[in-house]
Structure formats: C-alpha cells, structure tokens
Amino acid sequence: MTSSIEVLSEDLPLLGEQGKDPLEAVARQLLVEIGEDPEREGLRDTPARYARWWREFTQYDPGSVDTLFETTASGNLVGVSGISVWSLCEHHLLPFSCRFTIGYLPQQKMLGLSKFARIAHQHAHKLQSQEQLSQQIADEVERLTGSPDVAVIGRGEHLCMAMRGIRTPATMTTAVWRGALKDSALRSELIALTSDSNR
Helix, strand or coil: CCCHHHHHHHHHHHHHHCCCCHHHHHHHHHHHHCCCCCCCHHHCCHHHHHHHHHHHHHCCCCCCCCCEEECCCCCCCEEEEEEEEEEEECCCCCEEEEEEEEEECCECEEECHHHHHHHHHHHHCCEECHHHHHHHHHHHHHHHHCCCCEEEEEEEEEHHHHCCCCCCCCEEEEEEECHHHHCHHHHHHHHHHHHHHHC
16 A cells, blocks of 8 residues: 655656755645645745755854954953844754853964854754754854863743643753863853853
C-alpha cells in the first residue's frame, strides 16, 4: 500500500521541473491531511507563502561575521547581551525564541559588536535545540577570536512546550562556560554586567 507521503515524494521532482517550489506540494498535502481545502479563498496562496517562508528562514545570510580589531584591552571581560533570535525546534518543527548573552576575554583581537548578533542568527536559522545552539555560538566566537575564554547564556521560550504537551510557557536557560569563564567570580561579573538586558 502506498502512503500519501510516498505519493507526495514521487510528485516533488515533477513540480520542481514545472517551476514550483516542491515545498508548495508539501504545504498543500499538509492542509489536506488536517482536513482543510487548499483551494478555498483564504488558503489558495498559503502553499506558496509557506514555501517562501521556509526558504527565507533556512537560507538566511547573516553577512560577514569575522570583523576583528586589534585591542590593547586583552584579558578584560567583554559582554554583549539582549541578542534575540528565533529558531526551530528540531523535535517538533515549532519555533522557539531565545535571548543570548555572550561574554569573552579578548586576546589581541576583538570581534566587532554586530558580529555577535550575526553569529547567533547564523546558527539559529535551521533546525536546532537550544543546548546545541548555545554550543555552536560559543564555538564560533572561540574560533573567530582565538580566545578559549568564552561564555554563552541563552534564555528561551519554546512553543513546543507552550502549544502542545503541558501547554505551559516556561523559560529554559542554557549556559556554556569555557576557559577562564568557568571561574565563579568571572561568571558572577558577566551576569552582573548584563543582568538588565536579560529580564
């Protein structure tokens, strides 16, 4: 017996050849499966919008993330906070929003201020978990700056919890502490410096 998913997947290359995004067929099939009529007035253009949104989100270009400056302030704590991103839960394909604080101790090179937000967006625009996203941001800051002393704190609200299952909003906090920023005094300093932006 052939499932509707198998039938749909057989149609995708043909739709691609006809100039339509294969995601439009996915959206039409989704509407049918949940009992909707994709031909009704309010839904007629929804498959095309759905396809455009997925392409726009997953093909997001953050621009340059590697602008570095010489610094004489090596070893002084730098904290950037209030960086808001949207991502997609890889377990349920539902959105989550997250606010990040990033801290590091520069070593000869400082990362341009806007690059922290660009790095966060670069890794947020795909299927993710908050834990993974926090680690990937830390990895990128460490790679670009050459500093092993990096911290990333994320505070996220997940629609996969608020809209399904327990259906209760909650804030999830993740923290990555590396190098000298594992030290409790530096942790406290970073949290104190950036606490107003994380409320």
